[in-house]
Amino acid sequence: MRTETGITIRREDYQPYPFLIPTIELEFELSAERTQVRSRLVVERRKDVLISSDLILNGEDLTLVSLELNGVVLSQTQYTLTEATLTVHNVPDRAELVIVGTCQPAQNTSLSGLYVSGKHLFTQCEPQGFRRITWFADRPDVMSIYRVTLRASRSEFPLLLSNGNLLQQRELEAGRHEAQWHDPFAKPSYLFAVVAGDFVCREHHTRTASGREVLLQVYSDVGTEDQTEWAMESLERALRWDETRFGLELDLDRFMIVAARDFNMGAMENKGLNIFNAAYVLANPNTATDGNFQAIESVIGHEYFHNWTGNRVTCRDWFELSLKEGLTVFRDQEFTADMMAAGLPATEAASARAVQRIDDVMGLRLSQYPEDRGPMAHPIRPESYQEISNFYTATVYSKGAEVIRMMHTLLGEQAFRAGMDEYFRRHDGQAVTCDDFINAMQWALQQTAPQKNLDVFRHWYRQAGTPxxxxxxxxxxxxxxxxxxxxxxxxxxxxxxxxxxxxxxxxxxxxxxxxxxxxxxxxxxxxxxxxxxxxxxxxxxxxxxxxxxxxxxxxxxxxxxxxYQDQELALLSAHDDNAFTRWEAGQEIASRKMIALAQAWRQHAKFEELDPLLAKSWSASLLAKDLDAGYRARLLSIPPSHAVIERMAHMDPLAVLEVRTRIREQLGTTHAATLLNTYQANLTPGQYSPSPGPAGKRALKNLALTYLMASKHPEAANLTQTQFRHATNMTDRMAAFTALIHDGSSELNAPAATQFYEDWQHDQLVVDKWFSTLASSPRTGVNELTGLMAHPAFTMRNPNRVRAVVFAFCMSNTRGFHAQDGQGYHFWSDQVLALDAINPEIAARLARVGDQWARFIPEVSQRLHAQLERIATHPTLSRNTLEIVSKALSL
The missing domain is CATH 2.60.40.1840 (Aminopeptidase N, middle-beta domain)
Structure with missing residues (x-):
């Protein structure tokens, strides 16, 4: 194993940056092969920080062209340049520094900094990408006013965007043009953005609550203009919701969203210029599922809400990441719940909210709970890190949101809103800490309950683990x-x-x-x-x-x-008037029985009869016609294999998968007639709508279809094929396609796979769905997956495509990944190493598949451990991936 490790950064060592940089002017000569950046920094020494006279700036993968201090060109003895920093010596208390440098966007496969996607240029600066564009104090507590000039060939890059408000555009010689942008609000470098390329734009003029007219714009690739209407509608809903729920208005003259095909994350909240993974922008009924529509609304809300919780008030350092992310996830969850319940009668609204809460909790349990049990377990405010990109975790985001929700529960809506108002009153325009947020909430709590405090509550920020x-x-x-x-x-x-x-x-x-x-x-x-x-x-x-x-x-x-006794769980599952705990009781019944059956399977290789309590509980939910369809779909969903595996003392993935497969088969066989009736009763003819009512019906109908396919019911194949061929929306089409690929015979699934690709090969996001369905099929082993990766549409350089194939196999194909010959684990380590040479951030995320190696049954843990060691000994492993595997091997 490699013995060298990255430098550990500790929260306790934080020191303010010794200089202020109140303004920065940037001039870009944009080109895919070589972009030149001229930066003009005004620097002022902080009076409260005692340091040397040196100014240290971050910079990576850059070429220095020239350097001036107060108009004088510096010689090489007056500065020191390394691979990571530019140090200017003997800087006076106030100075003007002009730096000219170049970068190579086309060579930047990490997708951090300035990079090429298709024929476009994009930036991604969070957490430390700005240093790959120009030398700067690339940290969140250095906040500056940005003025940006972009120049490029009009034929190559007809649109030039940056943060803030557009000042002017003009034509230049030789077919070039220029755009000037100014952001009036001080921001850290991680919120800087540039986009250049040829896009179509959907725009909408609207007025804020105070009556100010603003422009909303959604940019996407030419030919996708019919897929951005929902994104625009979601953006305006987010704007209205933030005004109503929190009294927060859009502060710029315009707000822009741009869809990128190549993007490491879901989206980025750059001030006024949000850059999105195209998967969270593009949607229409023919190309996107109900889940896609909901995710787009949620993510657009999330990034818009960052305008205040993250941008206007930002984090002092990266240890405080949950200050903005946990709070904003809570806000986007509340937004989604409010949108789902909007306009519904009280009972249906409560059901819609319950569905949203169930989905949020399932996400937490599938991603964050395992993290709390693994080598990367950390508080929502970590005390140390080696690579900050590794700490964009479910703990920081999802558990961080639950910590905010607990504060909301303890304070109540009115006091929580007062605390938010006080937080903005105290800290607008500042880079602050989680303690500053809690202090504002404690102030609000004590206005109504002077005897209460949040002193003990602060331990959530300091301590890791699931209590x-x-x-x-x-x-x-x-x-x-x-x-x-x-x-x-x-x-x-x-x-x-x-x-x-x-x-x-x-x-x-x-x-x-x-x-x-x-x-x-x-x-x-x-x-x-x-x-x-x-x-x-x-x-x-x-x-x-x-x-x-x-x-x-x-x-x-x-x-x-x-x-709980069995009869108590049965009572809660049938009668609890709290929708969440009613669902929870049913999940507890199923999980307990699945674990017992899995243990029996491991010992005897035999599946016992379906437990009567599980059968009765499930049947009661199937027959509960008085419940909302979307909620019934959650009640009838057998716990995912991952959720059950996580509860075992020695995790046995193949045994749990076998048990879950048999349970679905028996439930489908026993209740075939009722499932067929449920399918027919929940058809949604007419115009498509992603609203909770019809979406819930589709969820229930398609769940019934999967049980029928699992049971090999004689009518199931024809029903599924008919739905696949004649579906009028992607939700129903994908449900049928997945059922054919995962549960259909080879005579059914092979033609379906061919037909689906032929029909949708022109739409890359739908092709991702095709790849993911095939990669996660229990029929797909390493040999089949290798063949899939040889498909001309596959590329390792597109994160969405990698997630659709490699991640889908390693994380969602239990049978293929955990095959007893160990090929799945060797394939995983191969892909981690291949990705690490291209995009270390994505490689590190894939490496986390091995986090839980020590908790598996011996034959699995030994094989995973061997592959972790193989990764760790790779001579050119990135710091990102090395931190992940080193912590895993330390168990």
Whole structure:
């Protein structure tokens, strides 16, 4: 194994940058092969920082052309240039520095900095990409006013965009042109953006709440103009929602979104010029599923909301990343829930909100909970890192959002809004910390509850892991009294194991209901605030022993330990009036039974009969016609294999997959008639709409179809083929296609695969769906996947295509990846190394597939460990990937 590691950056070592850079002027001579950048910096020494007279700027993969200080060209003795920095010696207290340098966008396969995508130029500067454009203090706490001039060939790059407001455009000699942009708001370098190319634009004029006219624009590739209407509608909904819910207006004259085909992330919130992965912009009913439509609305909302929670108030350093990301994920989740419930009657609105909450929690449990159990476990505010790009994690984002949600629960909507207002009043235009946000919330809390504070709550920012809350319930029938005792535990995990740490109690809101044996509430719902290692609460006038409905609406990101009896889970699954805990009870029944069946399968290679409780619970949900279709689809979904595997002491992926396959088959066979009726009852004829009602019906109908296909019902194949051929929207088409590829016979799936590609080869995002469906099919092993990667449409240089094939196989194809011959693991390490030479950020994310190696059964863990060592010993491994595999091997 390689012994060298990257430099560890520690939060405790933070020091302010010794210079202010109040203004920066940038002039770009844009070209794919060689772009020249002239930067003019005004620098002012901070009076409160004692340092040398040297100015140290970051810069990578750049060529220096010239350097001037206060109008004087510097000699090579007056500065020091390395691969990572430019140090200018003896800089006076106030100075003007002019730097001319070049970069090579066409050679930049990392997609960080200025790079080429198709025939366009894009930038990606978060977290440390600006240093690949020009030398600068590339850190979030250096905030500057930017003025940008872009020049390029009009024929190559007819559109030139940057942050802020357009000042002027003009024609130049030799077929070139120029555009000047000015952003009136100080921002850190990570929010800088440039886009150049040929795009079509959808635009809309609207007025803010205060009456100011603003221009909204969505740019995309020529020929995709019919796929940006939903993105524009989502942007205006986000603008209105932020005005209504938080009183926050758009502050620029225009707001721009640009779709990029090659992009490492989902989207980027550059001030006024958001650059998006095209997958989160382009949609129409023929090309995008219901899930795509919802994701586009959510991500557009997320990036727009960053305008205030991330841009106007930004993070002081990268340790504080959750300050902007956790808060903004919470805001986009609330936005999505409000949009799903908009205009619906109260009951249907509550169901739509429950569906959204279930989906958010499932995402957290599938991505963040495993992270808390693995080598990368860290608090939402990490204490150290080697490569910051490795810490754009589910913990920072999803768990960070749950921490904000807990504050919202503890304060209530009115006080939380007051805290947000105070946060902006105190810190608008500043780079601040998570503590600054909590301080504003504590101020708001104490306006209405002076006796309360958030002192214990701050431990969520300092400590890693998923707390486990044990519940004991005692009932005294004579005194008609019930006592509930909550005890919390969270041992050291991940990075905490490297140094001694004494974990402190968390402040955990546990929302509780108490039900009688008919499912009726015995007392009003209450939120218990667990702030100590163990606390007890007493409930009077409880005549019968209650069944507790625990952690309603998932009030905290914790694990609940309560010895539920089967009949109690059945009661909650059938009658709990809290939609989330009703769903949770059904999932608990299924997970328990699947683990038991998987263990029996491992021992006897035999599948026992389907557990009666699981069968009865599932059947009750299938027959519950009074429930919303989208919610019923969640109730009827068997827990994903990954979720069940994670709960096992020794993870056994193939056994769980086998059990899940048999359960789906038996449920489909036993309830075929009802499933056929459910399918027919939830058709959605007429014009397509992605709204919750019809989307929920499609979800339920297509789930019924998958159970029928899994059962090999004689009508299922014809029904699926008919839907595949005649679907009027991509949701139904993809559902049928996936069922044919994953559960159909070879006589069905091969022609379907050929037909789908022939029909949609012109649309790259739909081709991604085709690749992903094939790569995740249980029929696809390494040999088949290698053939798929030889397809002319596959490329390792496009992150979306890599995610659709390599990631889909390694993360979603349990049978193929965990094949007993070990080929799946060797394939994974091959692809990590291949990607590492092209795009280390994507390679590091793929390397995290091996995080949990030590928790698998021995034959799996040994093989994964061997491949991790193979990756770690690669002589030219990037720092990104080396940090991931080194931490994994340290277990």
């Amino acid at each position: 486990r809350v044990s519940v004991q319930l005692q009932h005294d029938p004579v005194a008609k009294r019930c006592t509930v005792t909550l005890t919390q535990d969270c041992p050291a995990v991940g990075v905490e194991k490297a140094s001694p740490i004494v974990k402190q109690p968390f402040h955990i809101p546990v929302t509780l209901g108490l039900l009688d044996d008919t499912g009726k509430s015995l007392s009003p719902q209450v939120t218990l605030e667990l702030k100590e290692a163990s606390q007890t609460w007493v409930f009077d006038n409880i005549s019968t022993r209650p069944t507790p409905s625990l952690l309603r609406n998932f009030s905290a990101p914790v694990l609940i330990d309560y010895a």
